[in-house]
Amino acid sequence: MTRTTLEASFLLGHKLVTAERLIQWGARPPVVSRLCQLTPKQSVRLFKWVSGCSPKQGMLPYDDNWIVRSATNNIHASLFLGxxxxxxxxxxxxxxxADQFLVAYALYASLMAKNKPELRQAAASSGHSPILDINRAWYLIGQFAAGELIFKHCDTCRARYLGLHQRHISFSQCPICEVWTDRSGRRRWTSLKSKHKRNA
Known part of the structure; x- marks a missing residue:
């Protein structure tokens, strides 16, 4: 076996190991294909082997406005992209x-596992999972790279958070400071309308 063949075998082996770890974290075949430079057929076959079932059908989470759906979404996205x-x-x-993406996602998941009080409260009140889905995490990286997302800094709490580029200011408020809790316990972003309701 030549040196070139050995290097190619090592590279393929490394890709497969990385792909396996991605699948164990919940990554779907299209994400695995893009990150590990595998064909769609290879990714699906590997997914079935690792998970023991066929991959979920349907589109990946392509919601461009997900980070402004709730303050909780924004907190999680801001932490991960930070x-x-x-x-x-x-x-x-x-x-x-792909390896660096895994390191970043594992670190994010580790932070969530520590159950920071403010993050635990935000997740519980919104009914959302405390862990950002790895497929959405991958999509957020693409959004940021495309310039659709930008980081902002809160003058009050000094937090670094995400805003949508070229959107109204109400879509780029601090997810920690600029929120209020309604009667059902859900955290809502502060706006002129919500301020009126809160003060009524």
Missing amino acids: IIQDLKHLLSISVIS
Whole structure:
């Protein structure tokens, strides 16, 4: 076996191991294909082997406005993409590899597992899962790279949070400070309408 063949075998093996880890975290075949440079057929076959079942049908989470659906969504997206940006800055890179994506997502999941009081409360009151889905996390990276998302800093709590680029200011408020709780216990973004309801 030549050196070139050995290197190719090692590279393929590394891709398969990375793909397996992605699937174990819940990544669907299209995400695995893009991150690991595998064919769709290879990704589906590997998914079935790792998970023991066929992959979920339907589209991936392509909701461009997901981060402004709720303050909780924004908190989770901001934490994850903040980790991604810090990792890119630390490594002086412009594009995240599959391995680096896994490191960032595992770190995010670890932070969620620690049950920070404010994050636990936000997740419980909204009824959302405390963990950002890995497929949506991958899509958020693409949104950020395309310039659709931008980071902002809150002057009050100093938090770094995400806003939609070229949107009205109500879509880029701090998800920690600019929220209020309605009668059902759900956290809502502050707006002129919500302020009126809160003060009524």
